[in-house]
Amino acid sequence: MERTLWVVGLFALFALCVWLMWRSWHKRAASQSERIGELPPVPAELGAQVLEPTTGMYLGSTLAPSWQDRIAVGDLGFRATAELTRFERGILLERDGATVIWIPQESITAVRTERGHAGKVMTEDGVLVIRWKLPTGTEIDTGFRGDDKTVYPAWARAMTGDDER
Numbered sequence: 001m002e003r004t005l006w007v008v009g010l011f012a013l014f015a016l017c018v019w020l021m022w023r024s025w026h027k028r029a030a031s032q033s034e035r036i037g038e039l040p041p042v043p044a045e046l047g048a049q050v051l052e053p054t055t056g057m058y059l060g061s062t063l064a065p066s067w068q069d070r071i072a073v074g075d076l077g078f079r080a081t082a083e084l085t086r087f088e089r090g091i092l093l094e095r096d097g098a099t100v101i102w103i104p105q106e107s108i109t110a111v112r113t114e115r116g117h118a119g120k121v122m123t124e125d126g127v128l129v130i131r132w133k134l135p136t137g138t139e140i141d142t143g144f145r146g147d148d149k150t151v152y153p154a155w156a157r158a159m160t161g162d163d164e165r
Helices: 002-036 149-160
Strands: 049-063 080-087 090-095 101-104 108-114 127-133 139-146
Touching: 049 149, 080 139, 101 127, 108 149, 139 149
Parallel strands: none
Antiparallel strands: 049 080, 049 139, 080 090, 090 101, 108 127, 127 139
């Protein structure tokens, strides 16, 4: 009987912890929703492709300048396998099982590499981070860990217009 009470008690404690995490995530999303607003829609015409698509993992988006202040609104905070493509008019981030993210060229303020993003720590320069402004004016960082990290310098050059193709 004593063992059963311990098992039930531990299960209740575990369920309480899961519920508190879920509640916290939803409160965080509610508090961020006004700052985030609606994401820019993908335009019908993307312009010419500037860089070849690169595959990898979308690590999430954070409120700039913090690399750990993960956005909880919608599905922006969830990791997903993804493909990143650079066009003349912006960057298209197609995520498996999640909404497509369009980052307009005029919204991009920086493309750089970092050691970590959204709670994920890698080796030096292991994450490609795109800083951009949402239509609400809020600056966010979107993190991407590419399968081929040798393409990162080309992404940074494309931002500055120094593409050496």
